[in-house]
Amino acid sequence: MTEPSDPYLIISSDCHAGLPTERYRPYLDSAFHRDFDDFLGQRDARREEMTRLGVRNEAFAAKWFEDNEEGLRGGWDTAQRLKELDGDGVAAEVVFPDADAVDSGTAAPFGVGLGLSGDQDPRLGMAGARAHNRWLAEFVAEHPERHCGVALLPVTGEVDEVVAEIHRARQSGLGALMIPSMWVDKAPYHDRRYDPVWAAAAETRMPVVTHSGAAPRHEYGDHLGIYVSEVTWWPARPLWFLLWSGAFERHPGLRFGVAESGCWWLPNQLWFMDRLYLGAHGGKKLSPFAELKRPPSEYLDRQVFVCATNTKRRELAQRYEIGVDNILWGSDFPHPEGTWPDTRAWLKRTFHDIPVTETRRILGLAAAEVFGFDTAKLAPLARRVGPTPAELGQPDDQLAVEASWARSREVGRHWLTGHDFPALGVSP
Template sequence: MSQQQSTEDPYTIISSDTHAGLPTELYRDYLATRHHAAFDGFLAEREAQLKAITDLGVRNEDFAANWFETNEEVLRSGWEVDRRDLELDKDGVTGEVIFPDADAVESRTCVPFGAGLGLSGDMDPELGLAGAQAHNRWLAELCKTSPERRRGVALIPITADLPDVLAEIRRIKDDGLGAVMIPAMWMNQTPYHDRKYDPVWALCEELELPVVTHSGPADRESYGNHLGIYVQEVTWWPARPLWFLLWAGVFERFPRLKFGVTEAGCWWVGNMLWFMDRLLLGSRGAAKLAGFEEIKLLPSEYFDRNCFIGASNTKRREIGMRYEIGIGNICWGNDFPHPEGTWPDTLNILRKTFGDVPVAETRVMLGEAVAGVYGFDLEVLKPHAARIGVTPGTLGQTGPDGKVRDLESKWAAAKEIGRHWITGHDVAAVVDPNVQALEV
C-alpha cells in the first residue's frame, strides 16, 4: 500500500479469534440420542463444579454478576446471528474465525462433555467426539448465514480412534468449516511427534484445513486455587505442540500444512525462533546431539512457511517485536465476546496499538495474514469493509491534511535489524556501522 493511502480506503479487519456457542443445554438437539443420558449427567455435574469453584474463591462472583447484568442482551450474540453481526460491525470487524465457548466467565455455553476450549487428550474418546460433533454441526449452521465473513473452527479430538477422527475431518470440510482445532494437551495419550498422527496432518494438508490450538487447558490439578500460576503457564501449553511438530519433521513431510497457536500471545515467538535457529547455526550444545536428520530448513523458515499466531488482543510490545516474529505471521484477534479481549473497545485499543505503524504492515496484521491462512476472499469482503468504515484515519495514522503520515522512518532501524541472528545486525551496529554485530 502507498504512503498516500487516503482515509477513504478502509481496512478489512478479520479477527483470528472470536467465540460462539449455544447455551449448553441447547446442544441436546445436535447430539445423538444415545448420548442424552450422559449429557444430563454432564449438565448436573457442571452446575456442581461451578458451585465448588465459587465456594473456593476461584471464581469472582461479583465480577460474574456484574458482567452478565451489564451485557445480558449483547452476550446473546454468542449464538444469535443478527445480534452477532451488529456487534462485530460496531467493533470494526469485517470477518471472523470462530472458536467455541462464547461464555468465558461461567461456561454457560460450554460444549457438551467439556469438548470445547477444554478439549483434552484424556477425554472419553466416544463422548469427547460426540460433544465435538454436536458443536461442529451447530457451528456449520451459524457459518452458513454469512459464509464470506466467517470461518468456523471444528473441534477434532485427534487422540480418539483414528478412523473416526479422519471421518469427522472429512465431514466438517464437506459441511463448510474452515479449520481444525486439536487438543493443546495430549495428556496420557501419544505425543504429537509420533508418526501415528501423520494421516491427520496429511488429510488436513490435502483439504487445506489449518490445524490450530487455543489457550484454555493447563495443568490445573497442580495449581489448586493459585490462579496466578495458571495465568503464567496457560499460554505455554497451546504453544508446546508447535515445537513437537517442527522438531519431529512434520513440517518437512507436509510442507503445505498450516499450524497456528491462538490466544497465547506472540511475545515469545522471537526468542523461540532465535533459540531454535541457533541450535542449527552454531550452538555447541547441539553439535554433540543426533536427531536433527529430518530438519532440512532453519526452524524460522519452517515457521514462516507453515505457522502463524492468532494473536488475540495484540499488545503494543508485541507489535514492536513484529520484525523478529514476522509481520505475516501475526494474525490479530479481538477475542469477542470474552471479557479479556478488546471487544467492545476495539477501535480505541487499535488506535493505541497501531497508530504509528505503517499502513501496509497494519493491513497485513489486521486482516491480510489471516485471510491468507483461512481462505477469506478479500475482494468479496470489500463491501462489508466499506460499510463498516475503519480507515487509517480511524486509527490515527493520518495527518491534518488527511494523508497517511510517514510512519516508515520511525521503524526503519528495527526493520533493518529484523531477526538479528540472520541479518547480522543489532541496534548499535545499525546506528554506528563501526560497532561489531552480535553473534548468533
C-alpha cells in the same frame, strides 16, 4: 485497488460462539443423551469449583452479564452477532467454541470446547465435538463470507474416526480444526500415528489450531498465579513437537496456529531453535536434526501463524522478529479479556504509529490468506464498517512512519541478519 486512506478490512482471528449448553441436545447423537443429562447435572458443581479456585470472580461475573446482556446474545444469535461485529469494525471472524468464558454457560457437550484435552473419554469427546460442529456449520452458513468455523477435533482418539471428522467438517462448510493443546496420557504429537491427520488437514486446506484454555488445573491448587503463568504455554507446546519431529517437512501443506496465547514468547523461542539448528556452541554436542531440512524460522514463515488476540504494543515492537505476516490480530469477542465492545479504541491505542501497510496485514489480510476468506466479497462491508487509518490516529505522512521503524526492520531477526540485538523501541 486499496488507497492509503481506505477503511481497514478487519478479520478477527479469534472469536467465540456456542449455544447455551442444554440447547446442544438436538445436535447430539441420541445414544449419548443420558450422558449429556449427567453432564448438565454437574454444571453447578463445576461453577462452584471455578469460583473456589479463583478462576471465576462472582462480583465480576454479575456485573459482566448485567452490563452486556444484549451483546452477549451474539454468542449464538446471528443478528445480534453481526450488530456487535459491525460496531467493532470487524468484517469477518474465525469462530472458536465457548461464547461464555465467565460461567461456561455455552460449554460444548462433555467439555470439549476450550477445555478440549487428550484425557477425555474418546467416545464422549468425539460425540460432543460432532454435536458442536453440526451446530457451528449451520451457524456459519447463514453468512459464510463473514465466518470461518473452527471444528473441534479430539485428535488423540481413533485415527480413522478423526480423519473422517475432518472430511465431514470440511464438507459441512467449516474451515479450520482445533486440536487439544494437551495430550495428557495419550501419544504426543511427534508420534507418527498422527501423520494421517496432518495429511488430511493439508489435503482439505484446513489450518490446525490450538487455543488457550486447557491446563493441568488439578496441580495448581488455589494458586491462581501458577495457572495464569502457564495457560499460554500449553497451546504453544505442540508447535515445537510438530516442528522438531519433521511434521512440517513431511506435510508442507499443513498450516498450524496458536490462538489466544499472545506472541510475546515467540521471538526468543525462534532465536533459540534457529541457533540450535544452525550449530550454536550450546548445541554442538547434539546429533544433527535429521528430520529438518531448513531452519525453524523458515518453517514458521511457510506454515505457522499466531492468532495474537489483543495484540500488545510490546508484541508489535517485535514484529520483524516474529514476522509481520505471522501475526493475526483477534478481538476475542465476546470474552471479557478481549477488546469488545471497545475494539476501535483498543486499535487506536495499539496501532497509532504502525505503518498502514503492515497494519492491513496484521488486522486482516494475513488472516484472509490463512483461513481462505474472499476479500472481494468482504470489501464492500469493510468500506461500510471498517475504521480508517485516520480514525486509528495513523498520520498521513507514512514515509515518516516507515522511517521511524527502518532500523527495527533492518535488524529483523538479528541472529540471522548479523545486526546487534535491537531495543524494543516502544513501551510495553
